[in-house]
Amino acid sequence: MMQIPTLPPAVVPRLTKYLALIQQLSSEGVQWVSSQDLADALGLTSSTVRQDLSHVDYSGISKRGYETTGLEKVLAGILGADREWKTVVIGAGNLGMALARHEEFLRHGFTMCGVFDSDEKKIGRKVGRLTVRGMRDLPAFVGSEMVQVGVLAVPASAAQSCADLLIASGIKGLLNLSLAHLIAPRTVAVMDSRMIASLIELTHAITLRQNPSSP
Amino acid sequence: MMQIPTLPPAVVPRLTKYLALIQQLSSEGVQWVSSQDLADALGLTSSTVRQDLSHVDYSGISKRGYETTGLEKVLAGILGADREWKTVVIGAGNLGMALARHEEFLRHGFTMCGVFDSDEKKIGRKVGRLTVRGMRDLPAFVGSEMVQVGVLAVPASAAQSCADLLIASGIKGLLNLSLAHLIAPRTVAVMDSRMIASLIELTHAITLRQNPSSP
């Protein structure tokens, strides 16, 4: 099996940016990309790009840069973006239903195989080709379908208890969309993508820019 | 007007976490919280919490900690979470429609006042109490309604051109939900909340945990 190098934490989010950009470039027929090209497109320095890519087992070529298709393959392998990931959504509210139907997930290898909600009234509703299931069915489903990823689209007040149930069911990773901070054992990976928190950071940045005291 | 101190970049995301937690605690009637309490709940060290809060014009009290209601007010002020922010969503797909109906936004001060799409077929559709408008109406709407925040729920391929239109219309900040990296002038704040990118970081973390080479 391929060796996955341990990467400095700050590098991983940038690798996902390189991958997204290179996928776009290679689909447009671009064959070579330099560290300066990547830096310009992503608002970084070429030095940072080269440092980051030095952690990756793929060499560029002087005077030409990196071959897009080769680098794309290596980055996808390191990040797990070359595999299928069975995914469930918890929460059949506006957001959860939208995510269950979101084609972008499938396009990036996340196979949506279940939507769960604790509200009895929502159980049985159709979401595309799926049907909303009750939370009581979650443990058996995760186990038998070997679901690896759970997306939490529930209110902050319910997030930790839903996470606990997913963890007890044997899930491997959680995407937390709620404002709550989740506690999980080290064996389970957790990533946050919290729109409300990002919006609040955004309003802070707007306020700073409107305030003449900042440089 | 209140003085907004310039904060180290790494501190701001944590302030949003402190605020979310303290809002919950104060709504539960908790009156005092120590740096150790906050650290335990959020997976930090008490030292980090005290360093962060030292940037904030609010003093704790030895032996008791910080008063929740007071700290909540100060953090909300610094982050802009004590104001109303007029917000539009660009993109009336699954995700955009769900966000336009999402009550969580309103509860955090983001007043949803418009949904826009370039697809003629979607114009006129109802989204809660709103109606989908065409992109051609965006500049006049942002100007006359004094919209400050734009949420981009469009495919990566359309993200930059939509951002350019919002910026030309005079928007103050953008929340980018697409996988694309956005280029914007320094006068416009941009924050990313990219679920697909977070999911890919998650699959990397899962892969690492399953690989015995890591510590």
Add this chain to the structure above:
DNA sequence: TAGATTGTTAATCGATTAACAATC
């Protein structure tokens, strides 16, 4: 009072940038 907790300084750690020899 005794003890817990803050605020702050200094030390450590990690991330970014600059610089340049190697190389295609």
Add this chain to the structure above:
DNA sequence: TAGATTGTTAATCGATTAACAATC
């Protein structure tokens, strides 16, 4: 060849942690 670009080392910068006097 001459020149552009990599890979890597060293320097700088910023963030985190440890430690402890001040204080309630």
